[in-house]
Amino acid sequence: MFHQESLMFNQESYDRHSEWYNLHYPTEANKVAYYKKVKALSDDTVSKWLQNIFFRCLTPLLVTPSQKWLTVGDAYGFDAQYILSNGGNALATDLNIDFLKVAKDEEIIREYAAENAEKLSFDNDKFDYVLCKESYHHFPRPYAALYEMIRVAKKGIVVIEPQDPVSKMPLLLLLNNLLANYVHLLNKVWKNRFSYEPVGNFVYKVSEREFEKFAAGLNLPLVAFKKINPNFYFQGAADVKTDDKNSKFLLIKIKKKLLDILVSLKILPGQVLATIVFKQFPNDNELKKLKKTGYHLVYIPKNPYL
Numbered sequence: 001m002f003h004q005e006s007l008m009f010n011q012e013s014y015d016r017h018s019e020w021y022n023l024h025y026p027t028e029a030n031k032v033a034y035y036k037k038v039k040a041l042s043d044d045t046v047s048k049w050l051q052n053i054f055f056r057c058l059t060p061l062l063v064t065p066s067q068k069w070l071t072v073g074d075a076y077g078f079d080a081q082y083i084l085s086n087g088g089n090a091l092a093t094d095l096n097i098d099f100l101k102v103a104k105d106e107e108i109i110r111e112y113a114a115e116n117a118e119k120l121s122f123d124n125d126k127f128d129y130v131l132c133k134e135s136y137h138h139f140p141r142p143y144a145a146l147y148e149m150i151r152v153a154k155k156g157i158v159v160i161e162p163q164d165p166v167s168k169m170p171l172l173l174l175l176n177n178l179l180a181n182y183v184h185l186l187n188k189v190w191k192n193r194f195s196y197e198p199v200g201n202f203v204y205k206v207s208e209r210e211f212e213k214f215a216a217g218l219n220l221p222l223v224a225f226k227k228i229n230p231n232f233y234f235q236g237a238a239d240v241k242t243d244d245k246n247s248k249f250l251l252i253k254i255k256k257k258l259l260d261i262l263v264s265l266k267i268l269p270g271q272v273l274a275t276i277v278f279k280q281f282p283n284d285n286e287l288k289k290l291k292k293t294g295y296h297l298v299y300i301p302k303n304p305y306l
Helices: 002-024 028-040 046-062 078-085 098-105 142-152 170-178 183-189 208-217 247-264 284-292
Strands: 068-072 089-094 112-114 127-133 153-162 222-228 272-278 296-299
Touching: 002 098, 028 098, 046 078, 046 127, 046 153, 046 222, 046 247, 046 272, 046 284, 068 078, 068 142, 078 089, 078 127, 089 098, 098 112, 127 142, 142 153, 208 222, 208 272, 208 296, 284 296
Parallel strands: 068 089, 068 127, 089 112, 127 153
Antiparallel strands: 153 272, 222 272, 222 296
């Protein structure tokens, strides 16, 4: 009974997610207008500046050109677009491809497919890398998606998602332990302990330890982590220039710089965790780039019993 109810809930979640974009952009003309607006934006806007904080996490892997990438949960195709613009090949996928059809027509992407990240249709080792950016926490069963992504990847997967702060904030961890027997009180103090989306999904934030265990369980060689702080978006960010004379941008820069310092001192966790789980050990050039761009490398010891 539980299994059947779980499958029904997951299907309802998929249906709600797949129609979300059509609720906001119901016609093809709406979608075309959206892409034309994005294309018209100059590169020196706050929205692009913030988005590039995410995308720069891919730099160490894009140094090797012409690799095959799969992007999952890439509703607008912008993840694939970035990879294409930096010398890679990318297939953009999402549950609903209504937007991606228009994205191809508008030359944002080259190819697309309708895919459920929790049950990918591709063969093993089909792509060099799989990218899941700001989508994992939306999945009804993200662990299923994690195993699917690593299955179809030849070299590794990249997951860029909100970070679970518990393991990185001693006071919050202490509070969790002290109030473990007083659940109602703990939930009142820690208001976003259990977060749910309007479509019904629990919001899965990620942690370094999760990925370390995932890699160790599959006898994978290396995991790389980078903490970033890009969550300063506001309505109208696309209209604000990245000019220090602009008070809005200057304030964001100051806030981000302060947060970056606190994260580097390990006083606070990063807003977002960029994780690369490698199936194959990266080459020397990629390793140098990983270190140079601020990644922390965790070498997973081989399982002595395999």
